[in-house]
Amino acid sequence: MKFLVNPSKFNEIADYIFKPVLVLSILFFALGLLFSFYLSPDDYQQGSTVRIMYVHVPSAWLALLTYAIMTFYSIAALAFRMPFGFIFNTAVAPIGAIFTLICIISGSLWGKPMWGTWWVWDARLTSVAILFIIYLIIIFINLSFENRVVREKVVAIFVIVGSVNLPIIKFSVDWWNTLHQPATISKLAKPSIDPSMMTPLIIMTFAFMMIGVAIAILRIKTEIISRKSNLS
Amino acid sequence: MLIVKDLSIERLDKKIFENISLSLAPGNITILKGKNGSGKTTLLKAILNLIEPSFGSIYWKGKLLKKNLYDFYNNVTYISDTTSSLKKLTLADNINIWKKFFISNINDTQIEIALKTLKLDNYLDKKVGTLSFGETKKLEFLRLIIENKNVWVLDEPLSNLDDDSIELMKQTFEDHCEKQGSIIFSSHQNPGIYVTEEMQL
Amino acid sequence: MSLRFQRLLLIFLTLVILLSAVLLILYNTRENVSYFYTPSEINKSDMIINKIIRIGGFVENDSFKKISSSSFKFRITDEKASILVTFNGILPDLFREGQGAVIEGTFDNNVFNATNVFAKHDENYMPASIKEGLRDTGYWNKKYK
Amino acid sequence: MKFLKKIIFFYYREYKLNMSGVQDILTNIVFFFLSVFIFIFSIGPDKETISTVGVAIVWTLLLLSSTLSLRKFYQDDFENGNLLIIHLNGFSFGFITILKTFSHFLFVQVPFLLSIPIACILLNIPNDKLLYLFTSFGIGSLTLSCLGSISSSMNLMNQRNFLLGSVIVMIFSVPIIIFSVGIINMAQNFNSLINILFGILLIVFAINPWASGLCLKLSIENN
Numbered sequence: 001m002k003f004l005v006n007p008s009k010f011n012e013i014a015d016y017i018f019k020p021v022l023v024l025s026i027l028f029f030a031l032g033l034l035f036s037f038y039l040s041p042d043d044y045q046q047g048s049t050v051r052i053m054y055v056h057v058p059s060a061w062l063a064l065l066t067y068a069i070m071t072f073y074s075i076a077a078l079a080f081r082m083p084f085g086f087i088f089n090t091a092v093a094p095i096g097a098i099f100t101l102i103c104i105i106s107g108s109l110w111g112k113p114m115w116g117t118w119w120v121w122d123a124r125l126t127s128v129a130i131l132f133i134i135y136l137i138i139i140f141i142n143l144s145f146e147n148r149v150v151r152e153k154v155v156a157i158f159v160i161v162g163s164v165n166l167p168i169i170k171f172s173v174d175w176w177n178t179l180h181q182p183a184t185i186s187k188l189a190k191p192s193i194d195p196s197m198m199t200p201l202i203i204m205t206f207a208f209m210m211i212g213v214a215i216a217i218l219r220i221k222t223e224i225i226s227r228k229s230n231l232s
Numbered sequence: 233m234l235i236v237k238d239l240s241i242e243r244l245d246k247k248i249f250e251n252i253s254l255s256l257a258p259g260n261i262t263i264l265k266g267k268n269g270s271g272k273t274t275l276l277k278a279i280l281n282l283i284e285p286s287f288g289s290i291y292w293k294g295k296l297l298k299k300n301l302y303d304f305y306n307n308v309t310y311i312s313d314t315t316s317s318l319k320k321l322t323l324a325d326n327i328n329i330w331k332k333f334f335i336s337n338i339n340d341t342q343i344e345i346a347l348k349t350l351k352l353d354n355y356l357d358k359k360v361g362t363l364s365f366g367e368t369k370k371l372e373f374l375r376l377i378i379e380n381k382n383v384w385v386l387d388e389p390l391s392n393l394d395d396d397s398i399e400l401m402k403q404t405f406e407d408h409c410e411k412q413g414s415i416i417f418s419s420h421q422n423p424g425i426y427v428t429e430e431m432q433l
Numbered sequence: 434m435s436l437r438f439q440r441l442l443l444i445f446l447t448l449v450i451l452l453s454a455v456l457l458i459l460y461n462t463r464e465n466v467s468y469f470y471t472p473s474e475i476n477k478s479d480m481i482i483n484k485i486i487r488i489g490g491f492v493e494n495d496s497f498k499k500i501s502s503s504s505f506k507f508r509i510t511d512e513k514a515s516i517l518v519t520f521n522g523i524l525p526d527l528f529r530e531g532q533g534a535v536i537e538g539t540f541d542n543n544v545f546n547a548t549n550v551f552a553k554h555d556e557n558y559m560p561a562s563i564k565e566g567l568r569d570t571g572y573w574n575k576k577y578k
Numbered sequence: 579m580k581f582l583k584k585i586i587f588f589y590y591r592e593y594k595l596n597m598s599g600v601q602d603i604l605t606n607i608v609f610f611f612l613s614v615f616i617f618i619f620s621i622g623p624d625k626e627t628i629s630t631v632g633v634a635i636v637w638t639l640l641l642l643s644s645t646l647s648l649r650k651f652y653q654d655d656f657e658n659g660n661l662l663i664i665h666l667n668g669f670s671f672g673f674i675t676i677l678k679t680f681s682h683f684l685f686v687q688v689p690f691l692l693s694i695p696i697a698c699i700l701l702n703i704p705n706d707k708l709l710y711l712f713t714s715f716g717i718g719s720l721t722l723s724c725l726g727s728i729s730s731s732m733n734l735m736n737q738r739n740f741l742l743g744s745v746i747v748m749i750f751s752v753p754i755i756i757f758s759v760g761i762i763n764m765a766q767n768f769n770s771l772i773n774i775l776f777g778i779l780l781i782v783f784a785i786n787p788w789a790s791g792l793c794l795k796l797s798i799e800n801n
Contacts, residue, residue: 040560041560041561041562042560042561043558043559043560043561044559044560044561045527045532045554046526046527046554047526047561049526050558053558078792113525113526113527114525114526114527114552114554115525115527115551115552115553115554116523116524116525116526116527116528116549116550116551116552117525117549117551120468120551121468122468123468126752130749130752133749134749137742137745137746137749140739140742140745141732141736141742143739144736144738144739144742145735145736145738146735146737146738147735147800148244149243149244149796149800150735150796150797150800151735153792153793153796154732154735154793154796157732157789157792157793158732158746160789161728161750161785161789164781176468177468177469177470177471177489178468179468179469179489179535179551179553181553181554181555181556182555182556183556184556184557184558192556192557192558193557193558193559194558194559194560196560197558197559197560230244230245277799280666282662282795282798282799283799284799301435301436301437302435302436302437302668305436305665305666305667305668306668308666310662310663310666312659312662314657314658314659315658315659316658316659316660316663317658318594318595318598318658318660319658320595320598320599321594321595321598325594329587329590329591329594332587332590332591333584333587333588333590333591333667334667335580335583335584335587436668436670439669439670439672439673440670440672443670443672443673443787443788446784447784447787447788450780450781450783450784451780451781451784453777453780454777454778454779454780454781454784455777455781457773457774457776457777457780458773458774458777458778458781460770460773461770461771461773461774461777
């Protein structure tokens with residue numbers, strides 16, 4: 001597992017797995033789209049609109065997952081002086097921002113026909129909007145400091161401080177009355193979703209994950225190279 | 233008292249300096265010489281434990297500096313290349329703040345004498361912002377007297393000073409030496425001050 | 434007070450403060466960040482006069498009446514209390530009897546004039562065909578929350 | 579004992595420093611009142627509307643004015659080396675941020691707090707809620723001081739994009755605004771709202787010395 005902390009080891013492994021990951025992501029996307037459009041049934045309440053879920057939910061999960069991993073890496077980078085954590089933060093923040101944006105846009109497209117509105121300021125939607133702005137601020141900090149050492153540490157501190165938002169997003173639907181429905185799939189309870197609709201959801205989640213990993217590999221490699229040549 | 237052993241500092245994977253060793257005993261004056269960007273300020277900051285060294289270690293009174301930091305800070309005066317006096321306040325106010333904040337045991341007559349020798353005694357009611365840069369710098373040296381500590385760490389103390397003031401500094405340094413104090417300072421010029429050790433960076 | 438002691442003090446204070454803060458917030462948040470109130474909460478509080486509020490609940494069975502093509506009358510309930518609602522406008526697709534809904538508007542003499550109606554769906558997803566099958570065999574008796 | 583003396587004289591220094599720039603604080607308050615007037619004029623004579631949006635206006639302006647004074651928080655002391663001198667005088671960086679946060683609260687936010695009752699009268703905010711509002715502003719502005727400390731210490735080395743500091747303060751102040759504006763819209767449960775605000779303050783207060791202290795250390799190390 002050394003490639004997760006060591007830039008040169010990461011480069012080696014990344015060269016091996018990049019192509020398989022890319023192929024896998026295309027495969028999963030093809031399969032997932034097939035499933036979500038043709039091989040999954042309509043919902044008993046929402047009809048065909050439920051298919052937006054197969055984009056909305058994976059992107060939301062990955063937006064949160066990306067931030068969680070960034071938080072772990074930030075703590076590790078600050079506590080154990082592990083420069084790979086800083087590289088990871090810089091490279092991955094835009095990917096998380098894009099996932100959050102996809103989640104917000106698909107959510108609005110879903111909300112309009114079902115709830116009757118594009119956007120409401122309930123706890124879940126507000127906290128996700130804040131997550132998006134936090135991602136943006138991380139990108140801005142990366143752009144606006146001259147000194148690399150200061151910049152990456154400030155980003156790491158900001159990521160850790162901003163991680164208070166994660167449990168708020170996760171539990172907002174349980175703690176407070178929201179227009180957004182509570183979680184369908186949680187670890188403790190049996191999922192309240194039919195297996196025929198669960199399948200495309202899982203396949204699409206893997207597809208999103210793979211494409212995320214592929215882009216992350218590219219961006220991390222670029223970041224490592226630009227650091228070596230002292231461009232940033 | 234203060235011992236620096238095999239100190240190396242890297243920044244952004246670039247070596248600033250390597251394997252520096254020096255020791256600062258009571259009564260010693262050490263000068264750090266070197267061109268701009270040779271790492272004089274960095275070394276001084278490392279001595280004050282503000283920069284984490286990549287390799288090597290610093291000892292204070294036989295203990296690792298990190299373990300004995302509070303005692304070291306109680307015994308050191310640092311004057312950086314910036315002037316820390318508050319521009320909007322008068323000289324008298326500044327001196328008063330310093331005296332209180334550092335819990336100084338220096339009495340007023342000693343400060344008056346110091347002010348007189350620095351030729352600042354006429355400006356007491358003036359705001360620091362109205363002084364010239366050289367005068368502000370001289371005011372900064374008043375901190376050496378007020379803090380009354382053993383070890384002086386000075387960053388470029390002699391730049392921007394006229395000959396009279398340099399002569400004065402020379403005198404002050406020698407006095408401090410006789411009182412078993414120790415001084416480490418950086419300079420890019422040849423000051424003609426008596427030093428016990430010279431360090432080329 | 435040495436630097437090391439300051440650090441220890443800071444760690445100790447941080448832990449104590451964080452703990453008390455979490456307790457404070459957990460004890461107090463529950464009812465406060467609501468996007469909407471439930472009908473039973475409305476009846477016992479006095480915040481209702483001429484102020485735009487949101488009420489969330491379920492559309493009571495057999496209460497939906499269409500007055501004209503774009504004006505409707507129905508009751509919102511949480512099984513403890515219910516409120517009569519009038520609404521002019523377009524209802525969302527998901528709006529039907531027994532379905533969760535959030536309405537926005539003002540009270541006017543015990544009748545709630547809604548300006549916006551949002552449908553709320555639950556976290557259950559199920560193929561339409563299965564629901565038909567269940568209903569045919571008489572096993573469909575899922576209670577809405 | 580010596581340490582206590584140092585703390586007292588730290589505040590003596592801050593007092594002298596802030597009194598020499600008392601016109602800055604007064605300008606901030608004038609800015610605050612002018613903005614209140616502009617809101618009142620632009621909303622028009624409808625007293626109902628003014629009193630309903632009043633709390634929101636005061637909060638927005640409090641937030642804006644406290645981000646205006648962010649630059650003074652650490653920047654001056656950092657640039658002329660005073661931060662370093664205070665550290666060498668035996669204060670850890672975390673401790674400095676706590677002292678500085680209280681100093682900002684005392685010398686920048688408290689003058690605002692004193693002017694808020696007047697603003698509340700101008701904005702027709704009902705008197706019976708004034709006590710709760712005042713408490714919430716008090717807690718909120720101390721929270722803003724802590725957030726200001728975090729964001730301005732993050733921005734010490736950032737010469738290009740100063741607005742970033744304000745953005746950081748604003749994004750983290752969203753929960754405070756949500757809860758404190760709730761006070762005017764509710765007839766009951768003041769105490770639990772105040773408790774929540776206090777809880778948020780405690781969390782931010784606990785995070786502040788670590789985050790800001792690290793940033794200060796970082797900036798001094800790399801300056």
